[in-house]
Amino acid sequence: MALKDKLDIRDFLARGLLREKETLFLVLLAVVVGVVSGYASLLLRFAIEWVSLFWTGERTWTEAAHSLPWYIYLVAPTVGGLLVGWITVRYLPGGELRGVSGVLADMVEHKARVHRHQMATETFGSAIAIGSGASLGREGPTVALGALISSEIGQRAGLSEQQLRILIGCGVAAAIAASFNTPIAGVLFALEVILADYAIATFSPIVIASVLATAIARSEVGNFPAFTVPEYHLISVWEIPAYMIMGVLCGIVASGFIKSMAPTRAWLARVVPNRRLRPAAVGFSIGLIGLAIPQVMSIGYGFVEDMMLERIHPELLGVALPLTLFLAIVLIGKMVAVVLSSAGGFPGGLFGPALFLGATVGALFGDIAHSLSPSYSESYGAYALVACGALTAAALQAPLTVMLIVFEMTADYHIMLPLMIACSVATMVTRSFGRASVFTEALEERGIETHWGREQSWMRSVPVTQIPWRAIPRVSEYAKLEELKQVYTGSGKGCVQVVDDEGDMIGIVTFSDLQQWLIDPALDQVVVASEVANRNVLTISESGSLLDAVHILDREEFEQMPVVADDNPRKVLGILSRNAIFSTYHKLIVKHGEGDRE
Template sequence: MIFRDKLLSEHRHLRNWMREQDTIYVVLLSIVVGVVSGYAALLLHFAIEWVSLFWTGERTWQQAMHDLPWYIYLIAPTVGGFLVGWITVRFLPGGELRGVAGVLADMVQRKGHVHPRQMATETAGAAIAIGSGASLGREGPTVALGALIASEIGRRVGLSEQQLRTLIGCGVAAGIAASFNTPIAGVLFALEVILADYAIATFSPIVIASVLATVVARSEVGNFPAFTVPEYHLISAWEIPAYMAMGVLCGIVATGFIKSMAPTRKWLAEVLPNRKVRPAAVGFVIGLMGLAIPQVMSIGYGFVEDMMLERTDPVLLGITLPLAAFLAIILIGKFIAVVLSSAGGFPGGLFGPTLFLGATVGALFGDIVHGLSPAYSESYGAYALVACGALTAAALQAPLTVMLIVFEMTADYHIMLPLMIACSVATMVTRSFGRTSVFTEALEERGIDTNWGREQSWMRSVPITRIPWRSIPRVSAHARLEELKQVYTGSGKGCVQVVDDEGLMIGIVTFGDLQQWLLDPALDHVVVASEVANRNVLVVAESDSLLDAIHILDRAEFEQMPVVSDDNPCKVLGMLSRNAIFSTYHKLIVKHGEGDHG
């Protein structure tokens, strides 16, 4: 018994010591997150293949699309839609956001605590949806799974908000790295899209998690990229203007893709208000589209690879079409299918579909350019490869991440010049219409502020208890004006709290409140404190953060505000001054900056 108590005491001592060593503690946890997230990514990958095998007899819809009976196209997405609708309503009754958008929403609204009920929709829901033919990708659910795993681990071991954000970044990086076999891009995606924080203390554990998730994925499926890509050649310097023009086209398509989501979601909600039935109805429509354009079903990476390797077979409904006409039909069909699938309630990611749309735009553009100038341009596969990155960069508003993904997949330095040009131009075109991405458009529709950043993240992690506050004198609500004046002038605090019989605040008195009562001494024994008190008081709770206090000060013109108990908003614990808040802010911003370079 004594030995056990001693062992438990040593364990607690070790755990407390590790918590004090912030970076070491998060690094150790990032190892766990990287390994577990890597296996979770594999689980989702295989689960999608199992569902696809059930419906088509093949691991992907692309492998079976020419041999499938017509009724499978209709039955699979419809039945999958019914199952998804039940899972979604059962586990996310409030219509919570899913995928990367859900992770971002939880980072803002829940301080990094990802909703645990998302596990059902991000695993079973996404596997059923994508495996049944919904025109979505697996990367979004994989990212959400990694974030969920990290959030659960961090919450259970009691991490601070800043540590939890870093650990969620580890899960996100692990998900991307395991999906594409791109560990560097996984790190940059977490830093660029999710955290907006490049501090060393954040960077190191994310790198570790990304590397370990990649090792796990490679141990099971081999060291293969997501796509087999061609060797790239820049035929002529005259191709650079062509890649810039293609970047403009990719930016326009990406903008249309982003802007179409909210109206489609609203229209479907009006036409099909029942959330259980909506995915099934949308699934039936996608199945009808699949009968004519089978390439729109499911993820479609096989067709993306065919375009890059220039082995596209331009046949629809038994009719051989000109390649440009065929690609234009595929582009329009996939665009509609993806928007319907996402807006219709199917869980799944938009990373993969943007790669598909980009490759199709590039192949179409490249076929036209090569036809006009074959001596000065590469064939359409090269343009498909570059546009795959350009449109995705614009849609995600993450050009650095996408450049690295394409570079890691090709391991070809020659592609970087046209890729950088196309990605930059496409992103600028889309950004000229707003900074919204496919990840943030649903957040903005719900009024969730997406303008968080590095500074806001650490300010949110600083509790009010770290800001020095002072005591505040109090008087009873029944106290005469004379007594109120004496307490106000005697304390020198510039503020007096007026309380009820239980000692709870009913209002605050400042000099501005007293001014109108100072001229007539006859009122000293007639007026009571409750009549003078300002009851419209903005307060900050003891569990709030430095960011919350600054937001309140930005909205109001006053020099002090009470800190109240979480249990009772009328129980005042102390008074915060504007000077104390901004003095703390300046000290911490200096310290934070030094920590980034240490």
Template sequence: MSLSRLLVTFLNRLQPSAETVMLVSAIAVGVISGTGVTLFRKLILLAQELYWHDLAVVLSNKWAWAVLFVPMLGALVVSFVRFRLDQAEARASNNTQSVARDVGQLPYSQIPLKTLAAALSLGSGASLGPEGPSVELGSNIGSLLGQMMQFSSERIRLLIGAGGAAGLAAGFNAPIAGVFFALEVLLRDSYRTNKSSPNSDVSVVVIASVISALVSQISLGERPAFSLPVYEVRSYWELPLYLGLGILASVVALLFTRAIKQAKRFFAGEWAIAPFMQKLSMPVKLLIGGFCVGLIALTFPEAIGIGYETVESILQDTPFTIPLLAILLVIKLLLTAISSGSGFVGGIFAPSIFLGAVLGSLYGQAIASILPASIPIAASPAYALVGMAAVLAGTVRAPLTSVLLLFEMTRDYRIVLPLMAAVGLCAWVLDQLDNTKGDRMIMQWSDLPADIEVLEKIKIAEVMTLNPASIKYSMPLLQAAQFITSGYHHSALVFDDINHLQGILTTQDIKRLLSAPAGEPPLEEMTVQNICTREVLCTFADESLAEALKRMATRDLRQMPVVDRNQPKRVIGMVDRLAITTAYNTALTKRAIAARITATKLTVNITNTSANTTNSNNTSVNANANSGNSRHNDNNQYEEKSSNSSLGNGSNGNNEKIIDKDNNLSSSLNNNLNTNSNSNLNKELDIHSSEAISP
């Protein structure tokens, strides 16, 4: 019996409550994640010791420039691990891993290889951070435990978030920031969707984060990540200066994220000037990245690796000239993009913190040299700390996590107000400049996991309602209000006398009017056209859910009318949030069922092939053995052949029955799913011949 079955059997005998099971699971996730992240950090230190203390010393004693080869050697080692990792992912893609990810399960067979690749990448000097792999390690541990316990997809998603929080808490020794990271980033959608027990969900994440941080503190120590000198905000008039730093941080964060994307496009051969990169193998790309890291190690060693030593020096007010800080800012940004694009494994938390510290120190020194000495301002480490949080918030799009993370890493409350001001302004500026805002708003608004592909495959015609509530624009307002509330509608479409769409009337419009002071004309004399919303956002039946949700998210709409593309005033249906959520979950369920059927077929076919091969080998061996015997063994030879033949036929017959039964099951399920899907898709064809909806 497998370990998962033993655990399930044990829990079934104890019959604990669901909350108790999740509590125990959270503790297990915290302990395992904390232990895993601790081992991961020690593995990074071991790799750094091997590369930059043992190997680099030997090479530099002979040739000073030979340090260039240290990152290149690390790149070769990482390429070997990446090759094994790609093989494991290719095998997983042939199974049900892609569908399992949709229902909240992550592939966990590659966890050791990914962790090893990240440790070797960071140890060899790649300009990345350990926090991303730590979060991924914790998330995979949560997923693995949920699968072993045979939890539902919702509980597995919760354990994934708890594991991610535990990974971040152990990596930064910051349990509070880990909790907010899980709720703000990892569980943003599922936490909004699960309204039944939000407190229980938070408690699971909190417990996992605290336990993981405790394990990390026991192993690595309790000191904060950075030690700060004594400083203070000199004047409240200094706050606008921090707001200016927030604007600069938004620019750096935007350039940083775009540089990473462009570097990945370059190494993928998508640049017009470098199509040859597509033909290069992964080891060659990693060697290019390692060569760039080695060049920087010869000239600006402060910029390679995780970079926390440089950040610590900046916060301790170690003298860095303005030109040097400007060079480090540019080099670190480009080197991180090259390291990520070439194939090294790591996160972007640490590089973001590095860029923020350099930017803040540069900004603080610059304004100190510009402003008169009579104006009191804080020292440059204060601006460095604010810059760290602002750039991190702009890069990972998690302002609350950034504020709490920097607070826990430094354990200094004196800078919180400027910190929050700069982070908030940075996040706001990036929201205005980000051209991918629509896709992110879909996921934040729609209460759905971030899987745009599923939404793009479903048409509006499959989920819309054909008979939405509607009223005349000349109807008295009180009568229209009674109609909407009596039918428990959230809104009603407003039509004119020839059934053309004129607007929409919502319960919010009615409540706003009722709560306003009495005016002219009186409420009893008003009609629907006096207060209805004239500018109505509409969608079309042939659009995908993703396209419609982008439009709905701009105004946070609950529902939207579906109109004829050729006649925009002719309404043919209504689509709402509940229908979209139902369609999304149904699509995931269909994919899971199809994957299970495919896996069953593969198992049966493998069993059948193995049985046939065994029978064939047995028959061949018996025939060869009997051919060398004397004639008086003919009867025995005949009996052995007959026995083997009958056994082989019986086995093949049973296997054929199993295959036929499985094929019938697969055909039946696929027919049912296709019938339901076709009936929904045929709505779109029927719409074009239908009459306009009458109010």
């Protein structure tokens, strides 16, 4: 065997051993993240209950809704808003994004380094906000908390950006799994919503973290799903068209939900410009709504369960109402309360509110459908269960995750057919109005692109020094045109660097720059290189990345780009060609494609 072959085999084995060590290390960190995120999820859940207990005497607002004095509805969210306003401005003075949106923004813009000040808003801020009656959910803050914990652990462990992204996926999966007691859906949420990455190397640590967090949650609160759900039956095949129509309605409501956020934020910023006072003003408004419609306060999972189990008492302000009218009023009131809470600066999630709105749409639709055709349709509880998933899938733009959550909660295969139909239709309807979800609409408003975040991280991890570059010939700025032409043609590099007395670049000469000077040979001893040089040259620093190079090439049409020293932007170290940059990019994509198949 040739020496070169032996060296190649040794190199291959060394790389494989290094990769195995890195994978093992990542799995060990995933274990830590799963345990810590599982307990953090429980801590946030209990903290919300403690705040609710302080205001209402019960662990949830739903349990206390009909026994609270009227002033609690106004005082609790207003005082909670004042505290939240102070926390938010204190720790996120620049108005940085929070929750899942903040995590996605940090994944794209800050190399998966989650803003550590979110710790205050996602723990204390969310617990105060939701426990005081803000109409939001706990899953969003829990996800952000899991991502923050993972990011901090990964940074301290010295992980690369790609490894850090995987570890954040572990924290996110653990958070969802612990919240809903759904380990499989936790994994899929991390892959579908946060990472958009289904590679085996990514999948395995996330599964481990999700399972551990679920085990921890079950050990503390029992092996119970987030909701007690009814046994599902598909009465007739003729119900399928009804579920499709309901899916369309869920998609329309989800679109309205998403698109109302930005205008409401802008309106509240004009009406209450002070960020410290805005949550308090919104909290008072939510309290007014809650006086008339108590079901809109806080998370409202108790009412969601009541709709599924068909034990609703359709009564508002002591007046009994027809079920259809009651549900329509609750739907509108909850939508307004949720949008105000989120746009008004309260920290909290939109996962839970989407479940509430979906269940309400389903119960409303099911009540009408059952009254029109009782022999061919289930009662409204079954429709509430399916629509709970359909609207959430549309709002999150994550149909696979939501289908699995509902399936894991029900453990009933019979629900899958109508659930798949309703989720798919609702998601398509919402997507026809735009690609934004409740998580990404705030990012789109700020011009943050998330659709190719994984590819960006790959490209950012490749330094310019790993892209093959060539030496670039040089001439003095005082060199005659004749000498310039000789150096240009003799080098065959397609460009020449023109330098000053210190050897620093003053410009670049390419064929297009030379073209106009080639006609008249009399100019060879008259014109000097500094007159020919193009001084408007885009360069890239030696500490730049492949992503930086591609961004520069996207802005300008040229074939060569000088690489300059960090300490002197006029000192040229070499030159990159367009072909070298995109050849490196293609090899990177192939490499990760092969990694995905391993």
